Amino acid sequence: MSIAIIDYGAGNLRSVEKAFEAVGINAEITKDKVAIRNAKGVVLPGVGSFDAAINELRAAALEGVIEEAIALGKPFLGICLGMQHLFGSSEEGKQKGLNLLPGTVKKFNFSGTPWSNQSIPHMGWNRLLFKHKAPIFAGLDEGTMMYFAHSYHVVPENDTIVASRTDYGVEFVSAIWKDNVFGLQFHPEKSGEKGLLILKNFGKLCSK
Amino acid sequence: MLSKRIIPCLDVTEGRVVKGTKFVQLKDAGDPVELAAFYDKEGADELVFLDITASSDKRYIMLDVVKKVSEKIFIPFTVGGGINDVETMREILASGADKVSINTAAIKDPNLIKAGAEKFGSQCIVIAIDAKRVKGQGASGKWEVYTHGGRMATGLDAVEWAKKAEKLGAGEVLLTSMDRDGTKDGYELELTRAIADAVSIPVIASGGAGTVEHIYDAFVKGRADAALLASLLHYRELTIKEIKDYLERKGITVRR
Numbered sequence: 001m002s003i004a005i006i007d008y009g010a011g012n013l014r015s016v017e018k019a020f021e022a023v024g025i026n027a028e029i030t031k032d033k034v035a036i037r038n039a040k041g042v043v044l045p046g047v048g049s050f051d052a053a054i055n056e057l058r059a060a061a062l063e064g065v066i067e068e069a070i071a072l073g074k075p076f077l078g079i080c081l082g083m084q085h086l087f088g089s090s091e092e093g094k095q096k097g098l099n100l101l102p103g104t105v106k107k108f109n110f111s112g113t114p115w116s117n118q119s120i121p122h123m124g125w126n127r128l129l130f131k132h133k134a135p136i137f138a139g140l141d142e143g144t145m146m147y148f149a150h151s152y153h154v155v156p157e158n159d160t161i162v163a164s165r166t167d168y169g170v171e172f173v174s175a176i177w178k179d180n181v182f183g184l185q186f187h188p189e190k191s192g193e194k195g196l197l198i199l200k201n202f203g204k205l206c207s208k
Numbered sequence: 209m210l211s212k213r214i215i216p217c218l219d220v221t222e223g224r225v226v227k228g229t230k231f232v233q234l235k236d237a238g239d240p241v242e243l244a245a246f247y248d249k250e251g252a253d254e255l256v257f258l259d260i261t262a263s264s265d266k267r268y269i270m271l272d273v274v275k276k277v278s279e280k281i282f283i284p285f286t287v288g289g290g291i292n293d294v295e296t297m298r299e300i301l302a303s304g305a306d307k308v309s310i311n312t313a314a315i316k317d318p319n320l321i322k323a324g325a326e327k328f329g330s331q332c333i334v335i336a337i338d339a340k341r342v343k344g345q346g347a348s349g350k351w352e353v354y355t356h357g358g359r360m361a362t363g364l365d366a367v368e369w370a371k372k373a374e375k376l377g378a379g380e381v382l383l384t385s386m387d388r389d390g391t392k393d394g395y396e397l398e399l400t401r402a403i404a405d406a407v408s409i410p411v412i413a414s415g416g417a418g419t420v421e422h423i424y425d426a427f428v429k430g431r432a433d434a435a436l437l438a439s440l441l442h443y444r445e446l447t448i449k450e451i452k453d454y455l456e457r458k459g460i461t462v463r464r
Binding site for chain 2: 012014015018019021022048049052081117118119120121122123124125126127145147148149150151167168187189190191192193195196
């Protein structure tokens with residue numbers, strides 16, 4: 001079994017690959033369309049800026065294979081920016097997202113709130129408050145802490161896809177789940193044992 | 209609630225950890241991977257590796273360390289020391305580090321912050337600031353930025369420099385008080401607070417921790433987001449568990 005980790009330029013792809021390896025799941029970093037088509041599951045990681053990353057994705061003509069994988073019902077996991085790219089647009093950039101899920105990406109803005117002295121980026125460990133217990137969260141307790149490093153967060157139009165929220169003054173969407181599509185605002189590959197469990201759960205879904 | 213972070217800092221030269229000698233339970237206390245794994249297990253929220261290798265032609269050794277750490281450790285880690293161009297940043301990040309910390313090179317060329325942030329994202333770029341209090345300023349604190357481990361004055365005001373670095377795209381400040389470093393008298397709270405109030409990016413307090421109370425004060429009085437610790441942990445004067453137990457009792461959110 002193999003999972004394709006989509007390679008789109010800058011970013012820490014190696015950690016995602018090594019994290020899957022650590023839980024005994026074969027995952028490969030690739031931008032090869034055939035390899036992505038043949039994969040049992042697809043991971044869209046993402047570190048960097050919205051426009052730079054989506055431009056890379058389009059330059060490599062990978063938009064189509066991502067849409068195809070999702071349409072075929074393959075387990076799909078977007079991490080951080082990789083989740084944000086599933087939506088229509090982002091305040092971070094001018095480029096359009098993949099627009100596979102209705103909604104936008106907004107920057108944290110605490111001015112005029114009681115949390116105006118909170119740091120942006122939201123960086124560090126924070127809790128998951130489950131809204132729908134997605135299968136990739138199997139075995140995790142309510143309030144489990146994950147590692148976040150972001151200034152932008154998704155605002156889906158449809159609340160039913162919200163899998164978890166996280167409290168940073170405001171409760172923002174920290175994970176989404178719609179059918180075979182999962183999105184995580186945090187980094188499971190950097191969230192210790194509990195984070196690895198999420199990747200293991202995703203791997204199990206891929207082997208079904 | 210976002211938790212406050214405890215971050216052990218390991219000084220590495222030519223692939224070996226210096227200081228960190230009291231680890232009788234480790235087979236090789238000089239091995240960065242083994243020490244990193246130890247701190248990860250103990251509950252470290254993040255790690256910082258400072259490459260103090262003197263000769264630049266041996267820098268590739270650090271890349272190998274980064275690769276090995278990223279295969280074993282699944283918490284975030286930062287690499288700093290001698291990074292002076294975007295290509296070196298790319299090599300370190302591609303080897304598995306999550307963030308790079310830059311100091312002297314950013315002072316020489318502030319656009320390095322911007323170039324790195326545009327290429328890799330602000331969350332990857334940590335601006336390390338070594339500051340020393342300017343004497344004779346009375347009650348209103350002023351701090352000057354130093355480079356080369358506190359030996360060279362830059363003439364830059366630490367607060368202004370932190371603001372500029374944020375504007376250029378730095379995602380975090382690693383703030384070391386040169387006056388307090390190694391003293392165990394506590395973090396320089398006034399400096400930490402001045403920087404934390406001036407920028408909206410997270411501030412990591414460094415230099416001077418001697419007790420759990422000092423760490424608590426850095427978070428509450430200094431408004432730091434994270435505390436960097438070196439010898440206190442390396443010499444087992446405190447453990448991460450002891451620190452987190454204390455902070456939790458005092459109502460600070462920590463990761464358990």
